[in-house]
Amino acid sequence: MFKEKPIFISLSPNTERDDVILALKLLFQPWKWKKKASFLEEEFKNYFKVKHAISFNSGRSALMAILSALNLKEGDEVLVQAFTCNALINPIIWSKLKPVFVDCEKETLNLNVEDLKRKITSKSRVLIIQHTFGLPSNLKEILKVCKEKNLILIEDCAHSLGATFEGKKIGTFSNVAFFSFGRDKIISSVFGGMVITNDEKVAQKLKEFWEKIDQPSSFWILQQILYPILVEIIIKPLYNFFGIGKGLLFICQKLKILSKAVTKKEKRGENPNYFPKKMPFALAILAKNQFKKLEKFNKHREKIAKIYEKELRDLNLVLPKNQEGRVWMRYPLIFNFETEFLLRELSKNGIFLNDGWRGKPIVPPDTDQEKMGYKYGSCPIAEKIVKNILNLPTNIQVSEKEAKRICQKIKEILNKNEG
Secondary structure (H helix, E strand, O other), rough: OOOOOEOOOOOOOOOOOHHHHHHHHOOOOOHHHOOOOOOHHHHHHHHHHOOOOEEEOOOOHHHHHHHHHHOOOOOEEEEEEEEHHHHHHHHHHHHOOEEEOEEOOOOOOOOOOHHHHHHHHOEEEEEEEEHHHHHHOOOOHHHHHHHOOOOOOEOOOOOOOOOEOOOOOOOOOOOOEEOOOOOOOOOOOOOOOOEEOOHHHHHHHHHHHHOOOOOOOOHHHHHHHHHEEEEEEEEEEEEOOOOHHHHHHHHHHHHOOOOOOOHHHHHHOOOOOOOEEOOHHHHHHHHHHHOOOOHHHHHHHHHHHHHHHHOOOOOOEEEEOOOOOOOOOOOEOOOOOOHHHHHHHHHHHOEEEOOOOOOOOOOOOOOOOOOOOOOOOOHHHHHHHHEEEEEEOOOOOOOOHHHHHHHHHHHHHHHHHOO
16 A cells, blocks of 8 residues: 555556546447447548548557558568557458568667668568657658658557647558557547548448448447446556455456456467457547547646656656657656666556556567567667666646656666665
8 A cells, every 4th residue: 555646657547537427328328339430530530631531449450451451462561660569460460461570769769761671572562650659750751761662651640649740640641540549548448449541442442341340249348338437436546455456457357347458369469359340339439538638638748748858857868759749648768777677666656657568579578479470689679678668657647746756756766776
């Protein structure tokens, strides 16, 4: 037990009181759960000023739909950066394509363009760029390479909803882009995804794909509706009360009352059979409520990031690039040593920062790297970063006071370790 309220980087960090109330209402309206989610698609079309937006039950399903729409052949290569999630790699594997890993940059955590040029082969067809933790990739150079090498560009905007590059919204630079509304993304409906495009041929194939897939099961939808309710009302408040909340979370996931963000099957490269599916109405309602708060969320994240920058600038580490137009899904710190001990010490003080984005080039760290097609030594910068990174939370549940508390604890732990 701790005197101060615990701080979380994960565990439904975007959820507010109105989101919980909305989930409670939906819980008792099961007849609404599987209605069409076209209203959310209209919201995205208007926001991005694009012709087409198609919703799915996850970013994974969205990417599977995109890859299906691009007329690719089995074994075609899809270039992706290392230091990414298996949720990006699995849809490539499930689509019988080959992921080819490109190293990242230490300063940005985004794709390294020079390594990209080295990794392109005659079989390369697609490049997926990840705007890591909300920092736009080097789009000018990337677009140039794609044009020269005739690569189809897909933007993975799971971390970057609301970000801009030179005044233009991230997600509108490529032929097609997708978003995720996972539980700890920029906005959250526990699960959910969206594709946007202006390409008529691609849009037609995306819609054909969408027509052929089913809604998720009612039980799966129930798991997602229960998530913000149980986590906010029971699990988080009791998390540090003799470990009761932590134990309840484990039990709820074990009994499948709540779903996991990433399953054991996915960590082995297998499909848990609820991808691809359509976006159910119930989750679209939750996503729309969050989407209304996008500007508020991102302004809060920027305010928290400025506190971290001010409080930590005197430490010997790489602070993230404060580029105009970025959003701050996380505030990543790169130390010159392995940070596992920092995570442990912070958790002893009620600060839980293990978000899974560390340890291995394809996260979470217990992902089977070989099943993902990753070969050690191919992306040395990413392999070092994942050992030395510590991500700080910027979500709406972290106050300015709590951000300063995190910084103070990091300094105390480092000073004690040096002593």
